[in-house]
Amino acid sequence: MQRGNKAGSLEPHPLSAAFRRFRWAFATAGLFSCFVNLLMLSGPLYMMQVYDRVLTSRSIPTLVALSVLVLALYVISGLLEHIRSRLIVSVGNAIEQDLRRPVFSRMLDNAIRRTSDSGTQPIRDLDMVRQFHAGPAPFGLFDLPWAPIFLAVTYLIHPVLAALTAAGALILFAIALINEFAVKSGSQIAYAAQVEANMIAEQSMVASDVLHALGMKQSYADVWEDRHRRAVEQQRHAANRAGIFSSASKTVRTAMQSAVLGVGAYLVLQSEMTAGAMIAASIIAARALAPVEQAIGNWRTYLSYRQAKARLRQMLTPNVGRSGEPMRLPRPAGHLRLDGVAISAPGAAKPLLVNLNFELRPGDGLGIIGPTGSGKSTLARTITGIWPQLAGTIRLDQAEINQWSAEQFGRYIGYLPQDVTLLGGTIEANIARFDRDPDPEAVIRAAKLANVHDLILKLPDGYNTRIGTGGLDLSGGQKQRIALARALYGDPVLLVLDEPNANLDADGEAALSTTLADMRAAGAAVIVVAHRPSAIKSMNLLLYVRDGRQVAFGPKAEMLAKLGMAGPADRGVSLSVVGE
Ligand SMILES: Nc1ncnc2c1ncn2[C@@H]1O[C@H](COP(=O)(O)OP(=O)(O)OP(=O)(O)O)[C@@H](O)[C@H]1O
Ligand SMILES: [Mg+2]
Missing domain, CATH: 3.40.50.300 (P-loop containing nucleotide triphosphate hydrolases)
Incomplete structure (x- = not known):
């Protein structure tokens, strides 16, 4: 995060300050994510043990012990996920609370100085930042860094399967990159058209009497609809494109899961590993790819979030020159x-x-x-x-x-x-x-x-x-x-x-x-x-x-x-x- 701002003032940027204040929360959520992801291994490992140990030894006590253990792990994992989610939701709210007054006053200043033509959009941007934290999208990002854990476990099961999974991850990563470029410009155009349409709608509220009396309602509705349609069209384009990548990534992920199973079956036939390991590997490989797939599915949300944050960062940049509170002066006489x-x-x-x-x-x-x-x-x-x-x-x-x-x-x-x-x-x-x-x-x-x-x-x-x-x-x-x-x-x-x-x-x-x-x-x-x-x-x-x-x-x-x-x-x- 950047200290100060481009203008070189020593005052920290309010947006950076707000996020910095919650660094501990993001770090805690990251740590929790580590455990949550480790605990995700419990399902496939349980399956592997049941196949290879219980079915071969026919031991009921082992089955019961394993089941109790895995149930306990599920409960712990659920609790950790819940705490992590609450933490991120409250961070979103707290950041919004920190920034709402500065955003509002800066919005007014910009209106007075005629330096912005985005109306009340900054408030909506800030709300988008808050809602992003309240939604499922951040967890895709938190899980992403732990994908190597699953890759490592797959490697322990069999290196060939790990290589296969890594190849799948690379393909998904490439899809994500292309997605970013394909969707970005469209979503910016859509945003600009949407802001314009909103401004026109806001103005029509103020001038409703005149629009009615002078028979302008239909023609002004045309003006609004034109901008609104442009926004909707662009959003549709962006959504369609994002949809292609999202489907492609899902296909790659499921295909990879089956490929791991198929190659695993071959390895079982070659007596290189057990059937339980084969099934576990297929599930674990899928887990390694899931965060990437989820990230691609949520890409448009990330993009909007990042763009909203960038706009807020720009609008909140502290003014150069005057710093600190102006002097308090005694009541003037009126000269x-x-x-x-x-x-x-x-x-x-x-x-x-x-x-x-x-x-x-x-x-x-x-x-x-x-x-x-x-x-x-x-x-x-x-x-x-x-x-x-x-x-x-x-x-x-x-x-x-x-x-x-x-x-x-x-x-x-x-x-x-x-x-x-x-x-x-x-x-x-x-x-x-x-x-x-x-x-x-x-x-x-x-x-x-x-x-x-x-x-x-x-x-x-x-x-x-x-x-x-x-x-x-x-x-x-x-x-x-x-x-x-x-x-x-x-x-x-x-x-x-x-x-x-x-x-x-x-x-x-x-x-x-x-x-x-x-x-x-x-x-x-x-x-x-x-x-x-x-x-x-x-x-x-x-x-x-x-x-x-x-x-x-x-x-x-x-x-x-x-x-x-x-x-x-x-x-x-x-x-x-x-x-x-
Ligand atoms: N935001 C603006 N940007 C550019 N020019 C402006 C802006 N606001 C006002 N002007 C121009 O400044 C000039 C003076 O406007 P002003 O409103 O001060 O006139 P005025 O003397 O109060 O007129 P009136 O008697 O009609 O109220 C006008 O030519 C107007 O077009
Ligand atoms: Mg005047």
């Missing part, structure tokens, strides 16, 4: 400063925004305006630490925002995204950001600030109303206000609201203005992205962005005058079109 900031979409080199320079003090309120596609939401995503900046520095108080741990930073800021998504759960849990131990008073305070408290009380179960999958469907404005309450939960020092008034009625907008004024008065820095002037009424600063550039920044009234937007700004008139 935000951007110097020469440029931003691109994750993974893209072309900047979407360049050369941003502005500063907010605690209690300041900044309105960000600009045409559609000018980069306002991109800026909001970067200030909240979702997307990293390409150049420049963003500081909250004196610390750069990437010095904070995401968890701690998140507690001090409030963010309302342009596309509001609430998560499946109660309204209370949503507002409390799924805190394990939410503070009901803080939840109610946030809800009141967001002007949504009365509305929640009117719902069937009040704050305990379940929303999201299987729960209540809320209106767009209701969702937006609950999301605002979530942003306000925990008294954030920096509030970033992306089009908070998009779904609000006139009363809602007026209430929002009051809330934002209150937040500012309480010392929070507030940033509001808006199209409509009413949303930035309670702001004192204005930033105008166009084509990814900072066109103007300064006191709001001054900037509006400079941009030719001064005067009574009409509700409903889009600010972003003025000044074009």
Whole structure:
């Protein structure tokens, strides 16, 4: 197992660490397998003794003694196999338990950084690793190294028979190798098609309303079916190929068993060995070949397991650069400063925004305006630490925002995204950001600030109303206000609201203005992205962005005058079109 990782960091790879932790268990299972395999000799040896000793001596006591002995050996063998199986099943579970949180968080990180297009597949991969340990496949691998024991015993019975068995093992081994190459690429293509089909299916769940209303169900089903069919076809190919090798190996194994018997009979006729030895040799030779045959039969399972493990290893590779826990910093006052900031979409080199320079003090309120596609939401995503900046520095108080741990930073800021998504759960849990131990008073305070408290009380179960999958469907404005309450939960020092008034009625907008004024008065820095002037009424600063550039920044009234937007700004008139 490898120490560290390709990137050269000293941190051990989490996957290697998880497996290394159970090295003792694999070693124990290996040792047990040795005994289990040795004990498998008891059947054929018993048979040999009965033939050659009991039948010739006609001694009943010998028969009874041998039978009692072999029965005891069977029981011991059964017990050992059971313990071995339990051990490997629990190791699978423990490895899954070790890795499930890291896999989940890395999956989220990859989604945020747009570095992976495999959706929730890593969870399925991890489950496959667990299920592999719970199935019969690992024992084929554990038995394989002990096949030479049987070969050695066959050799003791007669060297010619051992040579024959060894030849059979070589043929099976060759079959296994060809199998690996024949099945591997097909199963990878099948996997990729399956992931794509799953993603399409997941998306169709989210967009089910639109698919229905616009009569797209059939055409989108075609898209899904196309990918799914490709996956199934490839899986069928792989299964067919694997089937050929599996049947071939079975044929070779049974033929070998008979060949050993036939050659054995010849040797008996030449008086080179006894009839009992002949039968025992045939059974033992079959045992020597059985693990190889079993391995070939399970080849596709091994392959999927190995591929799942390789994908997990890649996705869990520790990041270079930042190591260890980020510093814990004291609660900031809410002083935000951007110097020469440029931003691109994750993974893209072309900047979407360049050369941003502005500063907010605690209690300041900044309105960000600009045409559609000018980069306002991109800026909001970067200030909240979702997307990293390409150049420049963003500081909250004196610390750069990437010095904070995401968890701690998140507690001090409030963010309302342009596309509001609430998560499946109660309204209370949503507002409390799924805190394990939410503070009901803080939840109610946030809800009141967001002007949504009365509305929640009117719902069937009040704050305990379940929303999201299987729960209540809320209106767009209701969702937006609950999301605002979530942003306000925990008294954030920096509030970033992306089009908070998009779904609000006139009363809602007026209430929002009051809330934002209150937040500012309480010392929070507030940033509001808006199209409509009413949303930035309670702001004192204005930033105008166009084509990814900072066109103007300064006191709001001054900037509006400079941009030719001064005067009574009409509700409903889009600010972003003025000044074009
Ligand atoms: N993941 C991404 N990859 C590449 N480009 C992106 C990505 N996300 C956004 N963009 C581009 O960034 C530009 C700015 O988008 P952004 O969402 O910031 O605009 P906006 O000012 O918020 O517009 P609107 O007023 O419509 O909300 C757009 O041209 C968009 O296509
Ligand atoms: Mg936007």
